[in-house]
Amino acid sequence: MEVSGISTIKDVAKYTGLSIATISKYINGGNVLEENRRMIQEAIDVLDYRRNEIARGLKTNKTMTIGVLLPSLENIFFTSIVSIIEGILQQKGYGTIICDFKEDPTLERKKLEFLLNKHVDGIIMVSYSKEKEHIQALLDKKIPIILLDRMIKGLECDIVLADNLNASYQAVEELIIRKHRRIGIICGPDHTYTAEERKKGYVRVHHDYDVTIDDKLIRNGDYTVESGYQALVDLWKMEHPPSSILVTNYEMTIGAIMAVNDLNIRIPDDLSLIGFDNIQMAKVVRPPLSIVEQPMKEIGETAAKLMLKRLNNDYGDFPEVYRLKTNVHIKESVSTNI
Amino acid sequence: MEVSGISTIKDVAKYTGLSIATISKYINGGNVLEENRRMIQEAIDVLDYRRNEIARGLKTNKTMTIGVLLPSLENIFFTSIVSIIEGILQQKGYGTIICDFKEDPTLERKKLEFLLNKHVDGIIMVSYSKEKEHIQALLDKKIPIILLDRMIKGLECDIVLADNLNASYQAVEELIIRKHRRIGIICGPDHTYTAEERKKGYVRVHHDYDVTIDDKLIRNGDYTVESGYQALVDLWKMEHPPSSILVTNYEMTIGAIMAVNDLNIRIPDDLSLIGFDNIQMAKVVRPPLSIVEQPMKEIGETAAKLMLKRLNNDYGDFPEVYRLKTNVHIKESVSTNI
DNA sequence: TTGTAAGCGTTATCAC
DNA sequence: GTGATAACGCTTACAA
Numbered sequence: 001m002e003v004s005g006i007s008t009i010k011d012v013a014k015y016t017g018l019s020i021a022t023i024s025k026y027i028n029g030g031n032v033l034e035e036n037r038r039m040i041q042e043a044i045d046v047l048d049y050r051r052n053e054i055a056r057g058l059k060t061n062k063t064m065t066i067g068v069l070l071p072s073l074e075n076i077f078f079t080s081i082v083s084i085i086e087g088i089l090q091q092k093g094y095g096t097i098i099c100d101f102k103e104d105p106t107l108e109r110k111k112l113e114f115l116l117n118k119h120v121d122g123i124i125m126v127s128y129s130k131e132k133e134h135i136q137a138l139l140d141k142k143i144p145i146i147l148l149d150r151m152i153k154g155l156e157c158d159i160v161l162a163d164n165l166n167a168s169y170q171a172v173e174e175l176i177i178r179k180h181r182r183i184g185i186i187c188g189p190d191h192t193y194t195a196e197e198r199k200k201g202y203v204r205v206h207h208d209y210d211v212t213i214d215d216k217l218i219r220n221g222d223y224t225v226e227s228g229y230q231a232l233v234d235l236w237k238m239e240h241p242p243s244s245i246l247v248t249n250y251e252m253t254i255g256a257i258m259a260v261n262d263l264n265i266r267i268p269d270d271l272s273l274i275g276f277d278n279i280q281m282a283k284v285v286r287p288p289l290s291i292v293e294q295p296m297k298e299i300g301e302t303a304a305k306l307m308l309k310r311l312n313n314d315y316g317d318f319p320e321v322y323r324l325k326t327n328v329h330i331k332e333s334v335s336t337n338i
Numbered sequence: 339m340e341v342s343g344i345s346t347i348k349d350v351a352k353y354t355g356l357s358i359a360t361i362s363k364y365i366n367g368g369n370v371l372e373e374n375r376r377m378i379q380e381a382i383d384v385l386d387y388r389r390n391e392i393a394r395g396l397k398t399n400k401t402m403t404i405g406v407l408l409p410s411l412e413n414i415f416f417t418s419i420v421s422i423i424e425g426i427l428q429q430k431g432y433g434t435i436i437c438d439f440k441e442d443p444t445l446e447r448k449k450l451e452f453l454l455n456k457h458v459d460g461i462i463m464v465s466y467s468k469e470k471e472h473i474q475a476l477l478d479k480k481i482p483i484i485l486l487d488r489m490i491k492g493l494e495c496d497i498v499l500a501d502n503l504n505a506s507y508q509a510v511e512e513l514i515i516r517k518h519r520r521i522g523i524i525c526g527p528d529h530t531y532t533a534e535e536r537k538k539g540y541v542r543v544h545h546d547y548d549v550t551i552d553d554k555l556i557r558n559g560d561y562t563v564e565s566g567y568q569a570l571v572d573l574w575k576m577e578h579p580p581s582s583i584l585v586t587n588y589e590m591t592i593g594a595i596m597a598v599n600d601l602n603i604r605i606p607d608d609l610s611l612i613g614f615d616n617i618q619m620a621k622v623v624r625p626p627l628s629i630v631e632q633p634m635k636e637i638g639e640t641a642a643k644l645m646l647k648r649l650n651n652d653y654g655d656f657p658e659v660y661r662l663k664t665n666v667h668i669k670e671s672v673s674t675n676i
Numbered sequence: 677t678t679g680t681a682a683g684c685g686t687t688a689t690c691a692c
Numbered sequence: 693g694t695g696a697t698a699a700c701g702c703t704t705a706c707a708a
Contacts, residue, residue: 006457006479008700008701008702009701009702010701018678018679019678019679019680020679020680020701020702021678021679021680021681021703021704022677022678022679024701024702024703024704025677025678025703025704027702028703030677031677032677032678033677033678036677036678050454050455051455051701051702052396052457052700052701052702053455053456053457053702054392054395054396054401054457054700054701054702055396055684055700055701055702055703056701056702056703057392057684057702058392058393058396058683058684058685058686058700058701058702058703059683059684059701059702059703059704060684060702060703061684063392064456065403065433065435065456072421073417073418073420073421073424074414074417074418074421076412076414079411079412079417080411080412082411082436082438083410083411083412083438083440086411086436086437086438087438087440090437090449090452095403095435095452095453095456096435096436096437097403097433097434097435097436098420098424098434098435098436099424099428099434100420100421100424100425102421102425111428114428114433115433116388117388117389117391118391118402118403118433119344119390119391119392141344225618254618254621254622257622258621258622261622261624280563280592281619281622283592283596284592284595284596284599284619284622284623285622285623285624286599286623286624346684346685346686347685347686348685356694356695357694357695357696358685358686358695358696359687359688359694359695359696359697360693360694360695362685362686362687362688363687363693363694365686366687368693369693370693370694371693371694374693374694389685389686390684390685390686391686392684392685392686393684393685393686393687393700394685394686394687395686395700396684396685396686396687396699396700396701396702397685397686397687397688397699397700398686398687398700399700
């Protein structure tokens with residue numbers, strides 16, 4: 001017997017001669033006579049019946065889907081996190097609906113709206129928006145939201161992110177330990193959470209080691225390849241260029257390396273360099289690049305598990321803030337300053 | 339008036355004093371008295387009503403979601419494609435449920451099953467499986483499937499992929515034109531569609547230019563970084579090493595570059611090198627790496643539009659096969675052989 | 677253990 | 693133009 005189309009409980013009921021309720025009970029693990037058990041299972045196999053989660057959701061008021069809203073799907077930092085999240089949620093029966101807002105706050109709003117219309121059971125998101133109202137509105141509606149990667153001031157919300165401040169603190173510390181005293185930093189745009197945190201770390205470690213800061217060594221990029229390139233050129237062309245530079249995201253790191261190549265700067269003889277985020281790339285450039293590595297896997301795991309907890313209606317410790325530790329890998333691109 | 343929870347048509351009906359049917363009609367663009375129009379819209383705004391797509395799907399037998407099943411979310415080639423697909427589908431109201439099978443054929447089956455249980459309206463997938471039965475089963479059920487990146491022999495299915503054969507043909511052609519006669523190639527695993535196609539291109543262009551092939555110059559990796567590294571080392575340690583090498587995917591390209599660095603091979607003086615897929619990385623290594631670039635954007639666009647067409651029940655020209663052209667970017671990593 | 681029937685939020689078909 | 697009402701596939705009391 002072959003099937004056309006998709007079969008329902010009704011079909012299984014017809015096939016077995018039992019009632020819909022009995023089939024439903026069997027499916028949900030209830031007690032059914034051994035004989036009926038066999039018949040039902042046979043019917044299910046033959047008809048290739050699969051429970052319609054949609055109809056089920058109508059009853060249970062769940063869609064068994066989680067929305068994941070990201071600035072970009074072309075950024076390995078985010079997609080690695082999604083990969084982990086998807087795997088964990090899937091094991092619990094949740095589908096992951098992905099939305100990429102192309103780093104455009106307007107699109108962010110639109111896609112958030114879209115996810116709501118899809119009635120996702122929860123949302124995990126990286127927000128670029130400075131406002132908090134739209135997110136607060138969701139919290140008020142008791143829709144579980146988990147923020148990733150950046151904080152929004154004054155918003156009481158679960159959040160999972162890297163310890164950005166100590167990430168740059170430790171990276172710069174490695175440079176200071178190696179006798180560097182003029183340390184450049186290529187920051188992200190002002191008023192951006194991660195950028196501000198990373199700058200704070202730079203400042204704090206200077207204070208802790210009692211090293212004077214030359215403000216001219218602090219450059220703002222905008223997290224793009226081009227801005228990283230330009231910032232490195234600017235730093236290099238200074239009257240007193242730095243002996244080492246920390247670049248604070250992946251794209252700008254790429255730009256900085258391109259500039260280093262174009263300017264024929266010898267790493268680490270002329271300049272020590274520490275980049276951000278992409279371990280794989282760090283291995284292929286020469287000499288091997290020192291890198292600040294964010295704990296993508298841990299971020300994803302933590303976020304997924306926290307989401308599961310909230311879905312389970314466990315709001316203990318709300319809001320929870322996980323600030324996960326980064327790793328600094330010092331490679332040959334950093335030398336001791338003479 | 340503030341809302342708690344989520345409101346339904348019923349709530350809007352109560353608020354306005356009209357019937358559910360009328361509200362539904364308004365929502366779906368039917369004719370309603372101007373006065374009622376206003377009232378209803380007001381109610382919708384106040385109550386923040388949004389149509390429950392789940393309930394709607396129960397009626398229309400659509401979930402307005404598309405499953406995207408991929409080998410990996412840590413591969414920029416795939417995620418760039420997803421980014422495009424998601425954008426296009428979203429504009430038409432479709433959510434994109436993503437599944438990453440971690441390059442594990444068992445997981446592939448499981449997650450495909452998962453997507454079916456979620457009753458997605460269509461599936462776009464990159465399959466690693468050699469069997470075709472499970473996909474054929476879906477086609478029989480009239481669930482739109484679009485295959486990406488690789489063909490499955492003997493399966494009548496819509497498919498969108500890069501012209502892998504001519505990709506390697508053209509890359510090797512560039513080397514032959516530059517007087518290279520011993521050209522190494524680091525292939526993917528045998529019996530893998532893309533790998534076989536890329537090898538065919540290598541062979542064909544040799545024939546077309548009447549260049550003898552030394553089988554020892556053809557190495558099989560398994561598309562991992564490590565295998566790329568090892569294959570390059572092996573090629574280099576040959577009695578008569580090649581004067582140029584084509585590496586046929588991104589991961590192996592990374593491995594090859596690492597080997598080049600470790601062996602202190604001068605590019606392009608000692609060896610000309612062409613890699614695959616990641617344009618951004620090609621810019622940061624030194625000298626700039628020549629690259630075969632696959633048309634990710636076009637692949638995503640084509641797949642999404644074809645899916646939309648099938649969802650629209652337009653099965654004209656089924657099955658359609660799009661074999662999209664790649665680009666070879668020759669940079670300083672390739673020199674003319676002396 | 678099994679079956680009946682109500683209800684989840686929509687849409688669609690009828691009367692009115 | 694509007695409003696009952698049945699139906700979509702499922703879960704879940706409750707009755708048998």
